[in-house]
Amino acid sequence: MAKYITKRIIYLIITLFIIASVTFFLMKFLPGTPFSNEERLTIEQREILNAKYGLDQPIPIQYMNYMVNIVKGDLGVSFQFENQPVMDLLMNRIGPSMQLGVQAMIIGTIIGIALGVLAAMFQNTWIDYGSTFLAILGKSIPSFVLAALLQYYIGVKLGWLPVASWNGFSSSILPTIALACFPIATAARFMRTELIEVFGSDYITLAKAKGNSRGEVAVKHAIRNALIPLITVLGPMAVGLMTGSMVVEKVFAVPGIGEQFVKSIMTNDFPIIMGTTLFFAFLLTVIILIIDILYGIIDPRIRLNGGDK
Amino acid sequence: MNREEIKEIPKEQFEPAPIDHEAGERLEKPQLSFMKDAWLRVRKNKAAIVSLIILALIVIMAIIGPHLSGHDGYEQDVAKSNLPPRVPVLENMGIFDGTQKVGGEEVNKYEQMNIEEYYWFGTDSLGRDLFTRVWLGTRVSLYIAVLAAAIDMLVGVIYGLVSGFKGGRTDNVMQRILEVISGIPNLIVVILMLLILKPGIMSITIAMVITGWVGMARVVRGQVLKLKDQEYILASRTLGAKNNRLLFKHLLPNLSGVIIINTMFTIPSAIFFEAFLSFIGIGLQAPSASLGTLIEDGYKTFQFLPHLMIIPCILICVILIVCNLIGDGLRDAFDPKMRD
Numbered sequence: 001m002a003k004y005i006t007k008r009i010i011y012l013i014i015t016l017f018i019i020a021s022v023t024f025f026l027m028k029f030l031p032g033t034p035f036s037n038e039e040r041l042t043i044e045q046r047e048i049l050n051a052k053y054g055l056d057q058p059i060p061i062q063y064m065n066y067m068v069n070i071v072k073g074d075l076g077v078s079f080q081f082e083n084q085p086v087m088d089l090l091m092n093r094i095g096p097s098m099q100l101g102v103q104a105m106i107i108g109t110i111i112g113i114a115l116g117v118l119a120a121m122f123q124n125t126w127i128d129y130g131s132t133f134l135a136i137l138g139k140s141i142p143s144f145v146l147a148a149l150l151q152y153y154i155g156v157k158l159g160w161l162p163v164a165s166w167n168g169f170s171s172s173i174l175p176t177i178a179l180a181c182f183p184i185a186t187a188a189r190f191m192r193t194e195l196i197e198v199f200g201s202d203y204i205t206l207a208k209a210k211g212n213s214r215g216e217v218a219v220k221h222a223i224r225n226a227l228i229p230l231i232t233v234l235g236p237m238a239v240g241l242m243t244g245s246m247v248v249e250k251v252f253a254v255p256g257i258g259e260q261f262v263k264s265i266m267t268n269d270f271p272i273i274m275g276t277t278l279f280f281a282f283l284l285t286v287i288i289l290i291i292d293i294l295y296g297i298i299d300p301r302i303r304l305n306g307g308d309k
Numbered sequence: 310m311n312r313e314e315i316k317e318i319p320k321e322q323f324e325p326a327p328i329d330h331e332a333g334e335r336l337e338k339p340q341l342s343f344m345k346d347a348w349l350r351v352r353k354n355k356a357a358i359v360s361l362i363i364l365a366l367i368v369i370m371a372i373i374g375p376h377l378s379g380h381d382g383y384e385q386d387v388a389k390s391n392l393p394p395r396v397p398v399l400e401n402m403g404i405f406d407g408t409q410k411v412g413g414e415e416v417n418k419y420e421q422m423n424i425e426e427y428y429w430f431g432t433d434s435l436g437r438d439l440f441t442r443v444w445l446g447t448r449v450s451l452y453i454a455v456l457a458a459a460i461d462m463l464v465g466v467i468y469g470l471v472s473g474f475k476g477g478r479t480d481n482v483m484q485r486i487l488e489v490i491s492g493i494p495n496l497i498v499v500i501l502m503l504l505i506l507k508p509g510i511m512s513i514t515i516a517m518v519i520t521g522w523v524g525m526a527r528v529v530r531g532q533v534l535k536l537k538d539q540e541y542i543l544a545s546r547t548l549g550a551k552n553n554r555l556l557f558k559h560l561l562p563n564l565s566g567v568i569i570i571n572t573m574f575t576i577p578s579a580i581f582f583e584a585f586l587s588f589i590g591i592g593l594q595a596p597s598a599s600l601g602t603l604i605e606d607g608y609k610t611f612q613f614l615p616h617l618m619i620i621p622c623i624l625i626c627v628i629l630i631v632c633n634l635i636g637d638g639l640r641d642a643f644d645p646k647m648r649d
Contacts, residue, residue, distance in 0.1 A: 015492035015493060018489060018493070026504065140577065141630075142581050145625060148622065149619070239495075239496075247585065247588055247589060250588075262590070265590065277501065280497055281494055
């Protein structure tokens with residue numbers, strides 16, 4: 001186990017190093033400049049700006065500085081927002097993103113598990129078909145389409161919930177629904193297949209033979225065993241949520257990291273793009289690592305030799 | 310029956326029947342080719358068949374649709390901008406008759422401005438026919454998706470085949486590379502690539518392919534590892550088959566199931582990604598249209614002209630749902646566990 005974890009952490013560091021390097025060099029090749037009104041600046045002014053942000057040094061030196069700073073947790077300062085450190089900008093905006101992500105994850109998995117269990121218990125009935133259809137919808141409809149439609153029908157036409165603002169819980173409902181769709185679909189599909197397999201195993205037959213009712217068998221024996229592998233889909237779910245958060249936050253004007261990222265792409269704010277990229281990459285790789293390790297601890301049947309066989 | 314009758318049975322009837330040695334070898338069912346077998350299974354899945362028909366219709370519309378309405382998809386005519394949908398027969402029934410609510414009042418812009426033409430899906434802010442543009446957009450979206458899926462398939466299959474078949478150190482190195490690449494979130498690579506490449510159909514495709522092939526390579530490698538030690542490979546090798554023959558004649562056909570399933574799921578995810586990128590503003594640039602750019606354009610004015618956003622939204626949802634259903638159907642059809 002310890003060997004496996006060490007190995008995975010080494011990979012994680014290599015991956016992050018590559019992402020950081022790639023991000024850095026790509027940004028150097030990026031067309032356009034971060035200074036929006038550059039045409040109007042004189043050459044001297046431009047030189048002053050370049051010197052201020054360290055853009056006048058040779059690229060290898062810039063690269064070294066960048067790497068050293070990352071290790072220290074310093075992601076540079078934003079070009080657009082009055083020299084604010086990128087780290088501070090990220091930390092200021094992490095709250096709403098986290099709130100939405102966590103809400104969507106919790107609601108999504110709970111509803112998803114419920115749908116999956118129902119579908120498996122009533123296999124090949126209209127309950128099953130309905131739940132499967134919902135899962136297909138959730139998997140297929142892009143989060144931004146759903147977000148835009150929710151905003152139009154519930155926000156604008158019915159006026160039940162705020163359209164695009166960020167104050168209080170009520171404004172987080174629509175974005176959460178838009179985000180939760182994907183986790184619901186993933187969890188429901190997964191639970192259904194998993195449970196159907198479990199229902200076919202011998203110990204379920206035994207439990208039934210002992211005279212337990214259908215509900216008892218499902219709750220006491222089947223669901224508990226089917227829940228363990230559900231941990232494996234949490235990784236893809238986190239990736240989906242992150243992708244979704246960018247567009248959903250844009251649509252609902254949520255002051256989160258995703259919305260800022262999309263904005264900084266428009267304004268060529270390199271430090272924010274690089275910082276957010278690294279932050280997302282770090283978050284995702286760490287989440288996936290934790291999930292893998294957790295799964296190994298919970299389910300001893302899984303072999304932890306890195307999938308060499 | 311008495312004894313007398315029994316005696317009357319002629320002796321010839323008690324001769325042993327001639328043994329037919331071939332009978333044991335004879336096959337009960339007609340032998341099915343791989344594709345026929347798969348088709349028989351898919352055919353049972355009604356959702357997949359309906360989806361297949363809908364997808365075929367959408368593809369046909371993507372080809373001929375832009376020429377049906379008689380309006381050009383790029384020509385701008387500000388005099389006819391922002392028209393609501395109006396369809397010839399349906400307008401008599403009170404729907405799609407060209408009316409829209411402006412400030413709480415029903416207004417028919419067609420009558421006000423004496424426009425005789427019918428714009429089935431209305432027009433956008435530059436007076437371009439949305440019907441034509443939607444199908445042009447579908448064409449572009451499908452084109453990008455199919456191209457990306459095809460390249461993913463090519464790279465992934467070759468990588469997986471080589472890695473799994475060679476084994477040993479080659480496999481080890483190739484797997485380590487794969488592990489690092491798959492650790493990098495797909496979305497981030499795509500966004501970074503699009504920032505440096507000029508936005509366009511090719512660069513979106515390339516950006517998606519850079520990390521997209523990893524899944525295919527993994528699946529193919531896993532299958533190759535499973536298959537390469539089986540007897541029929543050994544038999545073929547004993548008969549003197551070269552590696553190329555083993556790979557392409559024996560392994561590849563047996564892999565086609567997983568390859569097809571994987572590709573069928575790559576297509577919707579590529580459509581989604583393209584639309585996603587266009588929506589956050591780094592996808593295709595005007596004047597070219599994809600479903601994503603249409604949604605993005607429509608989104609800007611959706612409070613007043615919802616049809617500009619809703620129509621492409623519906624279309625993209627239908628395409629994605631249909632693709633996923635076909636993928637599911639194929640997976641069930643090819644899944645060896647389901648064989649009866």
